[in-house]
Amino acid sequence: MSKALKFVVGRLRGCGYAFKGALLLIKTEPSIQVQVGIAIAMTILGFYFNITSIEWILQIFAIGLVMSVEGINTAIEAIADFVHPDFHNKIGVIKDIAAGAVFIAAITAIIIGFLIYIPYLV
Numbered sequence: 001m002s003k004a005l006k007f008v009v010g011r012l013r014g015c016g017y018a019f020k021g022a023l024l025l026i027k028t029e030p031s032i033q034v035q036v037g038i039a040i041a042m043t044i045l046g047f048y049f050n051i052t053s054i055e056w057i058l059q060i061f062a063i064g065l066v067m068s069v070e071g072i073n074t075a076i077e078a079i080a081d082f083v084h085p086d087f088h089n090k091i092g093v094i095k096d097i098a099a100g101a102v103f104i105a106a107i108t109a110i111i112i113g114f115l116i117y118i119p120y121l122v
């Protein structure tokens with residue numbers, strides 16, 4: 001197999017693993033499932049209010065931001081539980097920081113949501 005073909009096959013295989021990971025998140029992680037529900041509701045709202053292209057971009061970006069940070073948070077929690085299954089203050093701090101990142105992403109998305117939809121409601 002040529003070097004270029006090996007590279008392409010390697011990247012495609014990597015995409016496959018990533019897709020498997022995304023499916024696993026959606027199937028097993030309750031917070032991601034809630035976020036998928038919110039994403040569907042926001043998409044329906046977007047069509048209902050016929051939001052502009054820029055507003056779609058911001059909304060899709062906000063949804064992607066929250067779900068990807070939540071995925072990273074889930075991975076950090078899994079690593080923490082794997083390396084130290086017992087209670088430990090440092091594990092608690094690590095998990096709190098990871099959850100804090102999700103909180104920041106969620107607040108950002110909520111502000112974007114308000115900025116998009118308030119003008120349609122008033």
Ligand SMILES: Nc1ncnc2c1ncn2[C@@H]1O[C@H](COP(=O)(O)OP(=O)(O)OP(=O)(O)O)[C@@H](O)[C@H]1O
Binds near residue numbers: 074077086089095
């Ligand atoms: N092993 C631990 N040692 C110390 N504190 C912990 C430990 N596990 C959890 N905690 C504390 O409990 C909080 C919740 O942890 P948990 O792993 O249940 O995450 P969660 O936010 O409920 O995750 P999710 O709902 O995404 O599964 C952590 O943020 C941390 O403060």
